[in-house]
Amino acid sequence: MSDDNQIPEAVYEVIAAVVVRLLRPDHSLTLHEIIRALHAMGETAGNKQSIRDACAEAVRILASQLH
Known part of the structure; x- marks a missing residue:
């Protein structure tokens, strides 16, 4: 999906929830x-x-960024 308007809001919400949980001072967060x-x-x-x-959709989108 190259058009951000096509990504469901729920995908952004689960990514944000995960990132918030993983963020720690002095720690780099990897994809x-x-x-x-x-x-x-x-x-x-x-x-x-x-x-x-x-x-699952968020994983698919982010995994595509690795290639």
């Missing part, structure tokens, strides 16, 4: 860490399909 945390969030979302879907 790999964010992707791992999003994957874990999606796996532990239980029956919340919308969160699992948003996390």
Whole structure:
């Protein structure tokens, strides 16, 4: 997805939630860490399909940035 307008708001929300949890003073946050945390969030979302879907989409978008 090259057009940011096509990315659902829920994807931005799960990325923001993960980044906030991972931020620590004197620590560089890597894209790999964010992707791992999003994957874990999606796996532990239980029956919340919308969160699992948003996390999966966020992982896909961020992983594409690695290549």
